Amino acid sequence: MTAPLRHDGALSGSTDAELAARERELERRYRVACGSNLDLDLTRGKPSADQLALSDALDGILDGDYTASDGTDTRNYGGLRGIPEARALGAEIMGLRPDQVIAAGNSSLTLMYLTVDTALRHGLNGAAWDDGPPVRALCPVPGYDRHFTLTEALGIRMTPIGMTGDGPDMDRVEALVESDPSVKCLWCVPKYSNPTGCIYSPDTVRRVARLPQRASEGFLVLWDNAYAVHDFDFPPPPLENVLECAAEAGTEDGVVLFGSTSKISFAGAGVGFVGGSPNTLDRLEARMSVMTVGHDKVNQLRHARFLGGRVREQMRAHGARVRPKFEAIERILSESLGGLDVAAWTRPRGGYFVTVNTLPHLASEVVSLAGAAGVTLTPAGATHPGGHDPEDHIIRLAPTFAADDEVEAATEILALCIELASVRKLLATSRAK
Numbered sequence: 001m002t003a004p005l006r007h008d009g010a011l012s013g014s015t016d017a018e019l020a021a022r023e024r025e026l027e028r029r030y031r032v033a034c035g036s037n038l039d040l041d042l043t044r045g046k047p048s049a050d051q052l053a054l055s056d057a058l059d060g061i062l063d064g065d066y067t068a069s070d071g072t073d074t075r076n077y078g079g080l081r082g083i084p085e086a087r088a089l090g091a092e093i094m095g096l097r098p099d100q101v102i103a104a105g106n107s108s109l110t111l112m113y114l115t116v117d118t119a120l121r122h123g124l125n126g127a128a129w130d131d132g133p134p135v136r137a138l139c140p141v142p143g144y145d146r147h148f149t150l151t152e153a154l155g156i157r158m159t160p161i162g163m164t165g166d167g168p169d170m171d172r173v174e175a176l177v178e179s180d181p182s183v184k185c186l187w188c189v190p191k192y193s194n195p196t197g198c199i200y201s202p203d204t205v206r207r208v209a210r211l212p213q214r215a216s217e218g219f220l221v222l223w224d225n226a227y228a229v230h231d232f233d234f235p236p237p238p239l240e241n242v243l244e245c246a247a248e249a250g251t252e253d254g255v256v257l258f259g260s261t262s263k264i265s266f267a268g269a270g271v272g273f274v275g276g277s278p279n280t281l282d283r284l285e286a287r288m289s290v291m292t293v294g295h296d297k298v299n300q301l302r303h304a305r306f307l308g309g310r311v312r313e314q315m316r317a318h319g320a321r322v323r324p325k326f327e328a329i330e331r332i333l334s335e336s337l338g339g340l341d342v343a344a345w346t347r348p349r350g351g352y353f354v355t356v357n358t359l360p361h362l363a364s365e366v367v368s369l370a371g372a373a374g375v376t377l378t379p380a381g382a383t384h385p386g387g388h389d390p391e392d393h394i395i396r397l398a399p400t401f402a403a404d405d406e407v408e409a410a411t412e413i414l415a416l417c418i419e420l421a422s423v424r425k426l427l428a429t430s431r432a433k
């Protein structure tokens with residue numbers, strides 16, 4: 001790839017002639033990129049093969065010993081809450097006590113569905129939501145598209161809430177929760193939020209924990225801590241313990257926590273966890289018993305033996321593989337776009353995603369330019385309910401799965417496309433005056 005085009009200061013300070021010359025050079029570079037037969041992909045928020053290989057020792061670790069610490073034969077039916085050592089593993093990951101955790105099957109997303117469905121049709125923290133008028137979920141944006149899909153699939157309407165560097169815009173959340181009784185839940189990804197990478201501030205966590213006090217009956221905080229231990233720096237930055245804050249506020253029944261080993265061990269064969277108050281766990285266990293006689297305890301035992309007490313060591317190894325990809329994105333975007341004032345991007349210290357903000361109404365254009373040059377990006381808008389970002393300015397990058405050199409090449413094309421789309425827009429705006 002050629003060196004970045006040098007430019008001092010914001011592009012908006014350029015004359016039309018300077019912009020036009022720059023557009024010609026960027027177009028020339030773009031044509032070269034389009035002719036290079038690239039096939040790159042920054043959409044896949046999943047571990048790379050060498051990350052998965054960090055857990056290959058799971059295979060065979062039991063070596064014929066299927067007995068859990070409490071004497072359970074894990075090969076047999078039963079044990080809906082999970083074996084003790086798997087619950088302890090979930091507690092280690094989620095910062096809870098083992099008695100506050102159910103260790104279940106492979107996916108935490110299934111547990112989120114179960115929780116929302118239970119609240120809707122049977123009642124979790126009070127009466128069933130369905131007993132009253134249609135309900136609404138508060139969805140921080142940009143956010144995790146599968147939260148939106150799940151919510152929509154259950155017929156729940158969604159209200160987008162802006163994200164700040166400290167978490168969701170809590171003034172707005174509190175105002176809505178207090179004024180609108182149809183608001184029944186808030187989605188949260190509190191650490192290395194998908195996709196902005198922010199960590200909720202202690203004040204935000206405390207305010208979130210108090211929400212069920214201020215909300216209508218049955219309100220739930222859905223605390224999806226999918227990236228609880230997915231740090232790049234050690235010792236890792238802290239996250240306030242939401243369940244302890246809820247216990248202080250007397251709102252424990254209104255906070256449900258989720259986590260999994262999906263991005264610690266095998267994304268397709270991990271262990272999912274749900275945490276909460278005794279009431280929450282009792283009610284969820286009762287619903288689980290309708291669906292299954294027990295989760296995969298053999299897998300739970302494998303995970304406990306492999307990861308128990310050494311989660312941080314495992315995450316250091318993940319971090320060593322993942323961090324260089326994030327650093328490459330930061331370096332290339334800074335070198336190519338720094339100071340031009342046409343984009344902003346996050347610099348997460350963990351998790352799986354980088355968020356890039358383009359100038360307003362340019363994200364789709366950038367995604368489409370990149371696609372034509374052989375770089376697949378997540379569709380603009382995917383980070384918003386209904387796939388619609390009203391400002392069309394957010395692009396989510398997921399660099400973990402691609403090889404290091406692919407991440408670099410894809411980011412260089414992305415930067416080129418952002419600058420090209422921005423120069424064209426600035427020129428068009430200037431000429432329309």
Ligand SMILES: Cc1ncc(COP(=O)(O)O)c(C=O)c1O
Nearest residue numbers: 107108109144189194226260262
């Ligand atoms: C915020 C968030 N929650 C949950 C999941 C999926 O979790 P699981 O594999 O445990 O179902 C993901 C996966 O990308 C995620 O980003």
